[in-house]
Amino acid sequence: MQATPRRPVAPRVMRGMLLFCFSALFVLYVAGPVAWLVSSSLQSEAEITAVPPNWLPPSPSLSNFEAIFTAGERQVTYETRRQGDAATGGFLPSGASNLLPSLWNSLTVGIWVAVLNLLLSVTAAYAIAVINFRGRRATLYTVLATRVVPDIALVVPLFLVIRNLGLINSVGALVVTYLAITVPFTIFILISYFEGIPRDLYRAARIDGCGHWGALRHVYLPLSLPALVAALTFAFLTSWNEFVFALVLTQNVEAQTLPIVISGFIMDFTTSFSFVNAAGVIAIIPPVLMAVVFQRYIVSGLTAGAVKG
Amino acid sequence: MLAALHRRFGYDERSAALLVFPVVAVLLVVAAFPILYSFWVSLHDIVLTRPLRRPFVGFDNYLRVFDDQRFWVAVARTTIYTVVTVAVTTLLAMLVALLLNENFPGNRLLQALLLVPWATPSVVNGLMWKWIYDPTYGLLNALLLKLGLIEKYRVWLGDPDLTLLLIANAAIWKQMPLAALLIIVTMKAIPDDLYRAAKVDGAGVFQRFLHVTLPALRPGLMLVLVYETMISIRHFDLFLIMTQGGPGDASFTLSWLIYVETFRSLRFGTGAAMSYILAITTFVLSWAVIRFLGRRI
Amino acid sequence: MARIVCEQLTKRYGASVAVDALDLTIAHGEFMVLLGPSGCGKTTTLNMIAGLEEISGGRMLFDDTDVTFTPPHKREVAMVFQSYALYPNKTVRENIAFPLRLRGTPRAEIERAVEATAAQLEIAHLLHRRPQELSGGQRQRVALGRAIVRQPSVFLMDEPLSNLDATLRLSMRSLIKRLHQNLRATFVYVTHDQAEAMTLADRVAVMRGGLIQQLDTPEAVYARPANTFVAGFLGSPPINLIEGAAEAGAIFARGDFRLPIAVAVEAGRTLTLGLRPEDVSAPGEGLTTIEARVELVSPLGSETHLEVLTVGQVPLTLRVPKEWRAREGETIVFGIDPARLHVFDRTTEARL
Numbered sequence: 001m002q003a004t005p006r007r008p009v010a011p012r013v014m015r016g017m018l019l020f021c022f023s024a025l026f027v028l029y030v031a032g033p034v035a036w037l038v039s040s041s042l043q044s045e046a047e048i049t050a051v052p053p054n055w056l057p058p059s060p061s062l063s064n065f066e067a068i069f070t071a072g073e074r075q076v077t078y079e080t081r082r083q084g085d086a087a088t089g090g091f092l093p094s095g096a097s098n099l100l101p102s103l104w105n106s107l108t109v110g111i112w113v114a115v116l117n118l119l120l121s122v123t124a125a126y127a128i129a130v131i132n133f134r135g136r137r138a139t140l141y142t143v144l145a146t147r148v149v150p151d152i153a154l155v156v157p158l159f160l161v162i163r164n165l166g167l168i169n170s171v172g173a174l175v176v177t178y179l180a181i182t183v184p185f186t187i188f189i190l191i192s193y194f195e196g197i198p199r200d201l202y203r204a205a206r207i208d209g210c211g212h213w214g215a216l217r218h219v220y221l222p223l224s225l226p227a228l229v230a231a232l233t234f235a236f237l238t239s240w241n242e243f244v245f246a247l248v249l250t251q252n253v254e255a256q257t258l259p260i261v262i263s264g265f266i267m268d269f270t271t272s273f274s275f276v277n278a279a280g281v282i283a284i285i286p287p288v289l290m291a292v293v294f295q296r297y298i299v300s301g302l303t304a305g306a307v308k309g
Numbered sequence: 310m311l312a313a314l315h316r317r318f319g320y321d322e323r324s325a326a327l328l329v330f331p332v333v334a335v336l337l338v339v340a341a342f343p344i345l346y347s348f349w350v351s352l353h354d355i356v357l358t359r360p361l362r363r364p365f366v367g368f369d370n371y372l373r374v375f376d377d378q379r380f381w382v383a384v385a386r387t388t389i390y391t392v393v394t395v396a397v398t399t400l401l402a403m404l405v406a407l408l409l410n411e412n413f414p415g416n417r418l419l420q421a422l423l424l425v426p427w428a429t430p431s432v433v434n435g436l437m438w439k440w441i442y443d444p445t446y447g448l449l450n451a452l453l454l455k456l457g458l459i460e461k462y463r464v465w466l467g468d469p470d471l472t473l474l475l476i477a478n479a480a481i482w483k484q485m486p487l488a489a490l491l492i493i494v495t496m497k498a499i500p501d502d503l504y505r506a507a508k509v510d511g512a513g514v515f516q517r518f519l520h521v522t523l524p525a526l527r528p529g530l531m532l533v534l535v536y537e538t539m540i541s542i543r544h545f546d547l548f549l550i551m552t553q554g555g556p557g558d559a560s561f562t563l564s565w566l567i568y569v570e571t572f573r574s575l576r577f578g579t580g581a582a583m584s585y586i587l588a589i590t591t592f593v594l595s596w597a598v599i600r601f602l603g604r605r606i
Numbered sequence: 607m608a609r610i611v612c613e614q615l616t617k618r619y620g621a622s623v624a625v626d627a628l629d630l631t632i633a634h635g636e637f638m639v640l641l642g643p644s645g646c647g648k649t650t651t652l653n654m655i656a657g658l659e660e661i662s663g664g665r666m667l668f669d670d671t672d673v674t675f676t677p678p679h680k681r682e683v684a685m686v687f688q689s690y691a692l693y694p695n696k697t698v699r700e701n702i703a704f705p706l707r708l709r710g711t712p713r714a715e716i717e718r719a720v721e722a723t724a725a726q727l728e729i730a731h732l733l734h735r736r737p738q739e740l741s742g743g744q745r746q747r748v749a750l751g752r753a754i755v756r757q758p759s760v761f762l763m764d765e766p767l768s769n770l771d772a773t774l775r776l777s778m779r780s781l782i783k784r785l786h787q788n789l790r791a792t793f794v795y796v797t798h799d800q801a802e803a804m805t806l807a808d809r810v811a812v813m814r815g816g817l818i819q820q821l822d823t824p825e826a827v828y829a830r831p832a833n834t835f836v837a838g839f840l841g842s843p844p845i846n847l848i849e850g851a852a853e854a855g856a857i858f859a860r861g862d863f864r865l866p867i868a869v870a871v872e873a874g875r876t877l878t879l880g881l882r883p884e885d886v887s888a889p890g891e892g893l894t895t896i897e898a899r900v901e902l903v904s905p906l907g908s909e910t911h912l913e914v915l916t917v918g919q920v921p922l923t924l925r926v927p928k929e930w931r932a933r934e935g936e937t938i939v940f941g942i943d944p945a946r947l948h949v950f951d952r953t954t955e956a957r958l
Contacts, residue, residue: 022408023419030422033482034429036448037437052451124332132660133325134317143332146340148592149347150543152567153584156577157343157350180339183332203658204691206678207762208752209708212324214679218704222695241430243546259432263550266436277440280433291428295421299490316660320677 034284040277041065048274064278068099098253098261099279106258107286109171110236113178117235118228121183125190126216130202140191147184155248162249169255174246178239186231189302193227194220229294230301237287258283351581358575370582380583382558383566386473387542390562394477394484394541399533401481402488407518409489410496427486435550438479442466466552469559476547476560484540488533495529496522535595542591563587608668608759608792609634610655616663617650617816624650626816627664634669634759637786637793641803641839642813648796649764651813655794656762657681668760683760684753688768690745692737692752698724699733702751709756723751727781743774750781754789761786763795767802779805800840804828812836830948833955837880837948843911846881846922849952858949863918865894868944869958878955880948883911883925886940893941898922900932914938 040048042060127133128140158177159168167173197220205215221228246257253261262283265276291298316322354366374380409420429437441448444464453459465475499522507517545564548554554561554569567587571580610632617625625647632638640648653659654666657678666674673681684705692701699720706716724730727747737745746766753761763782767775783806786793797803803810804824812819812827812835820832831837837845850860852871857864858879871877889895898914901921905911905928912924912932924940932938949958 016413019408019411019413022404023413023415026405026408026419027422029482030425030486033437033441034425036441037433040440049446051446052455053446053448120332120335123328127325127328131321131325131328133322136325139329139333143336146336146344149344149588150564150567150584150591152543152545152564152571153347153581153588154340154343156571156580157346158339160346161338161342176335177339179335183335187332198689198691200687200689200691201693203653203656203678204685204687204693204752206658207656207683207685208705209679211320211677211679212328214708218693237428241432243430243432243549259430262432262436266432266439266550273440273443273446276436280436283430283433284428287428287430288425291424292421295424298424299420299494302490315675319675321660 034288037277037280037284040274041281043274045272045274048277064274065282067275068278068282098256098264099258099282101254102256102258102261103282105171105255106240109174109178109257110240110286112171112175113182113239114232114236116175116179117182117186118232120179121186121190121231122216122221122228124183125187125194126212126220128187129191129194130215130220131212140187143184143187146180151181151244155244158245159248169250169252171255173249174239174255174257177245177249178235178242181242181245182235182238186235189231189234190224190227193224193301197223224301226297226299226301228301229297233290233294233298236290240287347581348585350577351579351585353578355578356576363578366578370578371586374579374582374586377579379558379561379566383561383563386558386560387562387564390473390477390544390560391538391541393474394480394544395534395537397477398481398484398488398537399530401485402492402533405485405489406492406496409493423486423489425486426483429483431483431546432550434479434483435547438475438482439466439551442475467556469556472552472556472559476551479547479551480541480544484537488537491533491536492526492529495526499525531599535598538598539591539595542587542594609670610760610792610794611667612651612655612664613667614664615651615654615661615666617647617654617659618662624816625654628816628818630811630818630821632792632794634792635790637795637806637808639803639807639810640794640796640813641798641800641807641810642819643798643839646813647816648813652762652764652794652796655760656683656685682758683762684756684758685762685764686746686749686753686766688765690737690742690749690769692745692748694737696736697733698729698735698737698740698748698751701737701748702733702755705752705756719755720751723755726754727751742770743778746770746778747781750785754785757789759791761789761791761793763793765797766795768797768799775802782806801842804840812839830957831880832957834878834880834950835955837950841882843883843923843925845948846883848879848881848920848922849876850879851876851952858947860920861918863916863920865896865942865947866944867947867949869949871949871958876952877958878950878952880950881922881942882946882948883923885946886924886926886942889939889941893943895939895941897937897939900934900936900938903932903934912938 039055039057041064042057042062043054044059044061044063047054047058124139124143128136162168162173162177165173201219201223202215205219210218240257241259242257243259243263246260247263250256250260262276262279265279351370352365352367353363354370355363405423409416409423426434440446442465444450444462444467447462447465449465450459450462454462466472503521503525504517507521512520543564544562545568548560548562548565549568552560554565563583564587567580567583570576570583574580610630612628612630615625615628615630616623628647628651630638630651640651642648650659654661657673657676657680661674664674665672668681692698693704696704702720702723703716706719711719720733721730724733727750729744729747729751732740732744732748737748740748746769749766766782767778770778779802782793782795786806795802795806807824809822810824810827811821814835820827820836822830827836828840831840831845834847838847848858848860848863850858850863852867852873852875853859853864854873856867856870858867858877860879865879867879887893896916898916900912900914902913903910904913908928910926910928910930910932912926912930914922914924916922926932926940930938950956951958
């Protein structure tokens with residue numbers, strides 16, 4: 001007679017501990033720097049320049065953010081900037097009032113790009129994935145090939161074209177440019193996902209009386225929600241984060257996007273650190289929020305078929 | 310013949326043309342034209358300080374680039390930077406994937422956090438790490454001092470030996486999530502049966518990883534390596550924000566060289582030539598990685 | 607009603623030919639079965655009739671109208687798939703109603719048609735459900751419903767029963783047969799299962815390598831197969847094929863094994879002889895008597911399968927009535943009617 005062997009406890013406890021340790025390390029690595037950014041943004045200039053630094057804001061306040069949102073109302077000249085106020089303590093960059101408008105610009109451009117991107121990519125991806133047409137391969141490769149050349153190489157010619165069209169500083173120019181750089185990737189995502197949808201469903205729809213438009217509307221779109229969300233998110237994030245093209249294509253303050261304005265602060269060595277950190281937090285909130293909320297969709301949308309491709 | 314006409318202009322062809330046209334139009338204007346124009350520029354001696362004289366010089370610009378000392382310095386810097394970034398990103402991504410692939414409470418929360426670095430704008434990324442590396446008030450200094458690893462505060466970004474690595478660190482932080490994601494998905498596709506068979510055969514945890522997980526991961530890893538390489542070679546934003554190529558030429562990469570040549574020296578011809586050299590290198594490298602590693606692993 | 611004519615129908619994929627200059631006329635109201643092993647081109651042919659595959663060569667006519675280049679959504683055919691292909695994001699009701707909706711049928715009429723179809727297929731109680739919640743058999747009924755609700759003149763079916771289990775397959779088979787009788791539409795049915803072909807078809811087209819091997823009624827194809835391939839493909843257990851040669855006096859010989867045959871063949875010609883397992887009886891008048899040793903006995907209840915080895919070392923499988931008592935190792939004698947033998951030329955494989 002044998003006693004049934006019991007599952008050893010030690011390895012399970014070990015596993016639990018290891019998982020916990022690594023999880024903690026992971027969270028620290030991924031969220032730590034951002035947490036520090038947020039913490040810095042809630043500190044006053046005096047607190048932030050303390051040595052050793054305050055990990056957590058000793059008296060967290062939103063005054064930095066207040067300064068950003070009210071910057072437009074205050075005339076920041078060379079004289080007044082030095083006075084600042086107790087919260088921001090040090091110096092407001094002369095471009096401080098540009099932050100909110102640039103935020104608005106980034107938002108506008110981002111939304112336009114996301115929506116237009118979807119309109120363009122969905123139709124093209126459907127055609128390439130589903131319709132067997134002459135030049136299908138060529139079209140796909142050409143679309144993907146536009147991303148081989150580094151952005152810096154394209155900046156100057158693009159600048160010249162847009163300047164000749166008189167479209168410098170226009171939202172439209174930025175939107176179209178960002179469309180061109182995001183569309184290849186979103187098409188790729190959508191094609192991979194479309195190819196995962198059973199072909200028989202397409203056939204059934206065609207037989208039932210759908211043309212291509214009908215098949216797209218009744219079969220592919222309804223079943224591709226994750227990929228659509230992934231594409232939207234990617235398009236928005238890319239255009240929100242984009243730097244080089246915005247730098248060159250927007251010359252005056254009305255048209256500048258958020259990254260440009262923030263980079264201006266960073267380069268301005270008289271800027272108060274807490275202020276810059278607060279600006280950074282504002283810039284980071286929309287994309288991170290989108291990424292976290294849509295994370296499930298992004299994952300399934302990006303990866304269906306992506307690895308096989 | 311009528312049949313051939315039908316094939317060319319039939320319902321399918323017409324629909325496809327209509328569906329694909331908007332994308333092609335946008336790309337033609339915004340991407341194709343600049344790409345071709347840029348190539349044309351690279352074949353001419355165009356300097357913006359004397360914009361009216363633009364002689365055709367064939368591939369002279371390219372040769373001039375190869376003769377330029379700075380080019381080779383940039384190549385060296387870019388190589389180190391890319392190798393370090395790609396290697397560490399992939400390694401970290403692998404570890405993260407292994408962690409997130411396990412089933413444990415709170416797994417979902419961790420997965421949600423994973424994308425935070427990826428979503429961070431590169432400007433903010435640069436800002437964040439610059440602040441952490443700050444010589445007077447930075448977190449890094451404080452941390453290391455507290456742990457007793459250094460005796461006094463150091464100027465991190467001013468140290469030519471460390472600059473590239475510090476920038477790489479910021480880049481790795483931002484890129485790791487996407488790589489990890491790709492690996493996780495490949496991992497999830499590995500059938501359980503393989504692991505069970507391995508366990509029955511007597512394989513321990515590490516051996517299972519070596520003989521089941523790694524080989525099955527090959528296509529995913531390949532994709533990650535190629536993508537990371539292509540991206541890292543062209544990194545620009547962080548260099549502009551954090552060090553501007555300095556100190557000295559410690560972080561003088563190819564992208565930075567192109568920027569300086571085009572926008573500071575205003576020599577568009579050679580700037581364009583450099584861009585094309587970079588583009589071709591990227592292409593060849595990706596192809597080489599696919600061919601070489603595709604066979605070995 | 608539709609008469610389908612395939613004229614020199616060809617499908618090429620690059621260098622390989624999937625369907626090779628096929629000529630096939632399907633009369634209206636006929637139940638035509640395309641039968642063959644995988645890769646023989648039957649599904650490709652069906653898809654070309656549907657318009658889902660581009661036709662590389664030849665023509666397709668529906669009732670004298672050339673539809674070769676007509677896209678599928680304009681062809682007015684209905685199709686049922688092996689994978690059912692039900693829209694997962696729609697309910698059963700919406701799935702069935704879909705073709706009518708696309709045609710702009712008024713709502714009241716759609717409701718009526720859907721209810722009637724659901725009643726006919728006994729799925730009325732499932733109308734509010736989604737495909738994922740249904741069993742295989744139920745899904746297939748919904749797929750059928752979606753097809754018949756339009757009252758089309760042409761029904762295409764691509765191995766619709768292959769994903770169902772054995773008992774379900776039988777009941778669905780009779781359902782399809784009854785549907786054909788009620789609707790009197792043209793049915794084109796693809797399958798690799800010869801039993802389905804035999805029970806359902808008005809005519810069978812046996813295909814292989816993109817070509818029709820034989821086109822005839824099931825009885826004719828079974829009783830008079832045009833070549834060894836067709837002979838071997840129909841019938842279960844499969845026909846016994848014995849390779850040998852002709853000898854003078856209309857005799858088939860293989861080693862010591864000899865059988866008189868009913869076809870005149872010159873001596874020396876290499877032959878393949880076909881004997882259906884059920885074409886044996888007790889020895890009798892006018893029958894050739896064969897002696898064989900029983901190797902394996904497989905009683906099925908309704909009949910018995912015997913694997914025997916004849917004089918001359920020729921292995922045969924026989925289907926015998928259950929009353930025949932035979933044990934392994936025993937020697938039995940049975941009679942063969944030479945008229946029931948199938949003789950094929952060994953090289954061309956064609957019937958003689």
